[in-house]
Amino acid sequence: MKAVQIVNPHEMRVVDIDKPVLGVGEVMVKIEYVGFCGSDLNTFLGRNPMVNLPIIPGHEVGAVIEKIGEGVPEGFTKGMNVTLNPYTNCGKCASCRNGRVNACEHNETLGVQRNGVMCQYAVLPWQKIIPAEGISSRTCALIEPMSVGFHAVSRAQVIDNEFVMVVGCGMVGLGAVIRASQRGASVIAVDIDDEKLALAKRIGAAYTVNSMTENVHERIQSITGGFGVDVVIEAVGSPATYVMAVEEVSFTGRVTYIGYSKTEVSFQTKLFVQKELDIRGSRNALPADFRAVINYLKAGNCPVDELISNETGPDGAFDAMKEWASNPGKVFRILVKF
Known part of the structure; x- marks a missing residue:
């Protein structure tokens, strides 16, 4: 064969x-x-x-x-x-x-x-x-790549009334956008491509930020009333976006990393302690995540x-x-x- x-x-x-x-x-x-x-x-x-x-x-x-x-x-x-x-x-x-x-x-x-x-x-x-x-x-x-994004939302324990920033709007990131919006969160999609951001908005993002043409920090502060986002889901895996996640998340916020950097990342580790952050990894998906994606796709939206x-x-x-x-x-x- x-x-x-x-x-x-x-x-x-x-x-x-x-x-x-x-x-x-x-x-x-x-x-x-x-x-x-x-x-x-x-x-x-x-x-x-x-x-x-x-x-x-x-x-x-x-x-x-x-x-x-x-x-x-x-x-x-x-x-x-x-x-x-x-x-x-x-x-x-x-x-x-x-x-x-x-x-x-x-x-x-x-x-x-x-x-x-x-x-x-x-x-x-x-x-x-x-x-x-x-x-x-x-x-x-x-189904499989989307389920990886769904799983990250579960790892981040996203609930309604939260601001969730999803960095990277590829297939996995879009899965996170969909699942976080299903849970009632206000999703902020961040990417460098306007076409991907437009699609993210159509499938559930409340806000979009082009990190190549806009000041991410200023936009996040404006959207969240100066608090920062409650959750960041990082779906790129670059040193810049790894650092961005820690900088833009609110005090006592949660950061979940899906992507992993191929090179070393330098952090201001004082932010981990000052903000009392929960920093988590997210790998692959569980059967429940697959089922949730299948239910979403069956709805035809x-x-x-x-x-x-x-x-x-x-x-x-x-x-x-x-x-x-x-x-x-x-x-x-x-x-x-x-």
Whole structure:
């Protein structure tokens, strides 16, 4: 069967691999759409230290159940639209013991620490198959990245009557905008691209700030009456936005980081103490986050077509990735269709 493989930095090809064999307790799915994510871009550019090349990318999936193995419980049927939970958990580490399996110390995400599913068929344990009836397989490919943003909002414990600043309006950041606005917060979206900010406003942001053309601090102070924001969710992963989060959050506020900087970050650590901040990380997503995204998408209010920047087949994946690498700020999601 066909698969897309990143061979070396800046080198991608279509390869033939064996079709997987269905086992006990497993489900075979026919892959219909797979999204390229930021980790795939970093792998392509040679900036992902967690990847051993060559690797098949892909963990943002829209698929259809093809076959069901023995020992799979009821509730899964052939032809059902599904997405996949792409993470593993060992069940023994501190995170797993505490019920936070999304942050398993030994997690292996599809397409990162192990081969992904940018191919025609995949076999996974039934526990990793997430039914998404009522949602097209194309839209299903957006569920995983959006769920990462939803999870960050849960980590930040966002409630109504709060100002929440979301820094970065890519797919994950937009997920955070949606979820925070669902919870009744007043969301301030920050990005350097006016088109992304306009979309953020359409899906729930009350305010937008272009950090390239506006003074972020002055705008935040004006919007919040001089208090600063109650919560910052950082979805970029740059030193500048890491520092911005701590500076713009209010006294006794909460900062949740999704992105991680590839270089060291210098903080005025006195702000941690003076403001008595809660600073948290947010990694991957939990099953409840996937379900919340599915419920949101079923409502039909998501501008799905605006979130899909490009759609191509396996043979066009290399060109699509090169185009993204040349202008990363203008892409939400690239989908590869099988």
